[in-house]
Amino acid sequence: MSLIDIGANLAHESFAADFDAVLSRARTAGVDAIIVTGSCAASNEQVLAFAQASRAASRSRDQPRLYATAGLHPHHAADWNDALAARIATLAQAPEVVALGECGLDYFRDLSPRPEQRAAFIAQLELAIAANKPVFLHQRDAHADFIAILRDYRPHLRDAVVHCFTDTAAACADYLQLDCHIGITGWICDERRGSHLNEVARMIPAERLLIETDAPYLLPRTLRPKPKDRRNEPAYLPAVLEAIATARGESPAQVATSTTANARRVFALPQ
Numbered sequence: 001m002s003l004i005d006i007g008a009n010l011a012h013e014s015f016a017a018d019f020d021a022v023l024s025r026a027r028t029a030g031v032d033a034i035i036v037t038g039s040c041a042a043s044n045e046q047v048l049a050f051a052q053a054s055r056a057a058s059r060s061r062d063q064p065r066l067y068a069t070a071g072l073h074p075h076h077a078a079d080w081n082d083a084l085a086a087r088i089a090t091l092a093q094a095p096e097v098v099a100l101g102e103c104g105l106d107y108f109r110d111l112s113p114r115p116e117q118r119a120a121f122i123a124q125l126e127l128a129i130a131a132n133k134p135v136f137l138h139q140r141d142a143h144a145d146f147i148a149i150l151r152d153y154r155p156h157l158r159d160a161v162v163h164c165f166t167d168t169a170a171a172c173a174d175y176l177q178l179d180c181h182i183g184i185t186g187w188i189c190d191e192r193r194g195s196h197l198n199e200v201a202r203m204i205p206a207e208r209l210l211i212e213t214d215a216p217y218l219l220p221r222t223l224r225p226k227p228k229d230r231r232n233e234p235a236y237l238p239a240v241l242e243a244i245a246t247a248r249g250e251s252p253a254q255v256a257t258s259t260t261a262n263a264r265r266v267f268a269l270p271q
């Protein structure tokens, strides 16, 4: 079985001490590639360095191949400025950077003012169009504003991935109508707040479905035994795969095959 984790925050400080071991465990679990999320000025540079090192070592088979995104998370939208925009535009030209983002709107935590979130989101959609790369999108509690903006830009965007989808089936239907791909995380393994994602997982056409851990966040609650440090990592992606397979009435192997093919196509990864 070959899996691709389309969203892992490996620049997070919690991975600094055992980075290589994390990657080796992921490979052992069947994860052949990871799209490492860039979310701010500093992490964008870090994840590109990871992806470049991974490319240089591509003959080594004991670690997954790493790719990068470059963008500004809505939490950090207040940091948007011309210099960062120019840097993200440059990063977007790198072959290892396979998507713009993560970018979008987060009205759940509102860590940046909403007008600044919208401005940074729109600017990054324009950069993605200019670079002809897909966008890696984050939306929480902001569906109405988010879909209104995305609707305007979607015809010009090469492709769009709504990552870590946690919203309602109706919101999912809106994104599918815009021909978006949907990333499902271990949120689906959470019986307290994620059970609606079983219905969502069933409604997503096989060719639109992607899987991700969003590590170190969102440790799947179905994991046994539970890791003591509560940190999620790409090696736990099979727990997400199994929950989705159960929800869809498919085998894990079927879901692995379709989601891996989708990730390779959307992010234009080599076979």
Ligand SMILES: [Zn+2]
Binding pocket: 102, 137, 138, 163, 164
């Ligand atoms: Zn996110």
